[in-house]
Structures are given as structure tokens and as C-alpha cells.
Amino acid sequence: MSASIVRYVAYWPANLSFVLLSYLLSPALAALSLLTGPRLPGILQWFSTLDADLDGGISQRVKGYEPALTGWALWWQRTCWICRNPAHGWQSELLGMPAAGSIIVRQVISDTPKNQWCVMETARGVRFFCFKRDQPLFGGYYLKVWLGWVNKPYDGRNHHYAFQIGPKRA
Numbered sequence: 001m002s003a004s005i006v007r008y009v010a011y012w013p014a015n016l017s018f019v020l021l022s023y024l025l026s027p028a029l030a031a032l033s034l035l036t037g038p039r040l041p042g043i044l045q046w047f048s049t050l051d052a053d054l055d056g057g058i059s060q061r062v063k064g065y066e067p068a069l070t071g072w073a074l075w076w077q078r079t080c081w082i083c084r085n086p087a088h089g090w091q092s093e094l095l096g097m098p099a100a101g102s103i104i105v106r107q108v109i110s111d112t113p114k115n116q117w118c119v120m121e122t123a124r125g126v127r128f129f130c131f132k133r134d135q136p137l138f139g140g141y142y143l144k145v146w147l148g149w150v151n152k153p154y155d156g157r158n159h160h161y162a163f164q165i166g167p168k169r170a
Helices: 002-036 042-047 071-084 088-093
Strands: 103-111 114-121 127-136 141-149 161-169
Touching: 002 042, 002 071, 002 088, 002 127, 002 141, 002 161, 042 088, 088 161
Parallel strands: none
Antiparallel strands: 103 114, 114 127, 127 141, 141 161
């Protein structure tokens, strides 16, 4: 398990770089999408999610994402989507762990507060972890903490690298 933590920490600078680059490029990528469609071409899709296009907030029923937008409103919505899911493609394809044949070795889930710890293993025997916690704060807010690799392979191929800490509304 310690090798998994070392790998996670070693990947952190690359992850931070990809996330920051996603934020910086999000306006230009969203503008490009107005010309090319809601799925960014080629490797540029790695700046967003692999399991959805830039209009994914609509199909996933994310509050505030509206269908049938055009012009500046569509550009802004797609910019926000990239910033909401920065570098998920990079986190999956480059920093992710393969999902094929992976198993959950150990899983602990609690509801108060909502907490999850998983140890998983790839088909080649490489162990990796997932830690998720929703820490209640105040006024209907909580601190969402995801560390390790996401226990669900959203793109169907890889468990993507996760470093997400931030406030969320309940």
C-alpha cells in the first residue's frame, strides 16, 4: 500500500499542472468547441471528461446547465464544464490505473459522516486506493474530499487520479 501512496504523491505535481492548464485554456477550448462541436477534438478532450462531452452537465442533470443555449451563454456553460471537471482525461489516460480485471481488495463505507475507503488491485497486482469523505461544515455545506484513484472507472477503461478538495452544497 505504501507504494500506492508514493505513486500518488509523485503524480501530484503533474496532476496540478494539468488542472491549472485546464483552467487557463478553458475559455479557448470552449470557444473552439463552438466551431467543432461539444466534443473537443483528439487529445484536447483530455482537458475535460472522457465519459461526456462539454454539454455533459445537461445529460447528467447538473443544476444550472441548460439545453438549447447558443453564443456567449453556450461558451460560458462549456467553459464552466471544463473548470468543473478539469483534466479528467489526463487523470484517466495518463495518471489512471487500468480498470480491466481490477478488483476491490477492501472497502469500508460509513454514512455519518459519509466516508469511503477502498483498496483496489489491478489485474497485474498493483494496489491503489480511493478515499472519499463528505465532511459536514455549516449552513448546508460540506467539504468534499476525494484522494487516490476514483473507485468507479467513469470512462470504462481507467480509474482516474483524484485530488479534489472543496466546499459543496448539500
